[in-house]
Amino acid sequence: MKAAKAVVNGFLESDVDRFNSMVADYNNRCVEFKYRKGSLESAKNDISSFYSELQVEGVSRFPTNGNSGTPSVAKSKSNYETKKYLDSESLAVDDKNKLMEILSTNVSNCTTNAECEIGLFSLRPVDIDHDGNYEYLVTHRDYCGSGGCSTFLFKKSKSTGWHQVASAFGEVTIGNKQVNGYQTLIVEGKVYRSAGGWDMKSHVYSWTGNGYQLSRNAP
Structure with a gap:
């Protein structure tokens, strides 16, 4: 407006x-x-x-037929931002506390390859480091938009308990390649064309030891 x-x-x-x-x-x-x-x-x-x-x-909405009063509007390269690291977004405090409770007490029946629904959360069990223990790809219904949902990867460790490892806006899947002991992550999202319509674009992220970083390698 x-x-x-x-x-x-x-x-x-x-x-x-x-x-x-x-x-x-x-x-x-x-x-x-x-x-x-x-x-x-x-x-x-x-x-x-x-x-x-x-x-x-x-x-x-208001064609000006080339009048000088028309403001200059820069066209974005893409509405699907390519991030170097997958660690830019976090759940709100209340939502994170609810998720911690779910992960600590209610995930005993959520241990298959299928996604399960608990409250407003969707949890998908994965084993990114092949240690026999599940990590979870988590989405929340209130963190979604027309281009997809924010997805959070949570892992449990002996020292810190459940903690966020990565986050991304878009569909997150596990890649076939293992880097530094962790499976790669593939993030796919919509890129809207200025003339209308959209395309899907995906990027691969590899584990560096401290986080997931954008990789040029194949999934």
């Missing part, structure tokens, strides 16, 4: 009426709302990836 407002022709009644309709629609649907803790942060994270596309969409 900010981008649209910048190009509205105040002397053109149709432009003014169209923009006022957009404002009325926003006020009707978005002024009052409730959300779970952690949802707002997740939503902001989703939207930040589409910022340039949203600006382009706002400007396109």
Whole structure:
């Protein structure tokens, strides 16, 4: 709406009426709302990836036929950010505490290759280091958007108990290759085209001993 407002022709009644309709629609649907803790942060994270596309969409609502008043909107290379390390996002404190309780007491029946649902969490057992003990790929319903969900990898150790090893926005699967004793992770997400539609893009991450780092190697 900010981008649209910048190009509205105040002397053109149709432009003014169209923009006022957009404002009325926003006020009707978005002024009052409730959300779970952690949802707002997740939503902001989703939207930040589409910022340039949203600006382009706002400007396109009010064609200016090349007028000099049109703001310059930079096109993003991709709304699927390629991260060097998989450690940038964490669960909100309350959600993390609930997950710790689940991992400590309620995962005895969640020890197959199938995903299981416990409350708002989905847990997928994996054994990334082949030690016979399960790690878990975890998603939470409130950490999802149009491009996918945030996925968190949790592992248990004798010294620290359950702790987060990695996090990524998108579909996370276990690769076939083992690096430094850990299986690679493949992160796949949507890349939206400026002209419409989207493609899937994937990246492989390898264990360095301290975390998962972007790798050029095959999965």
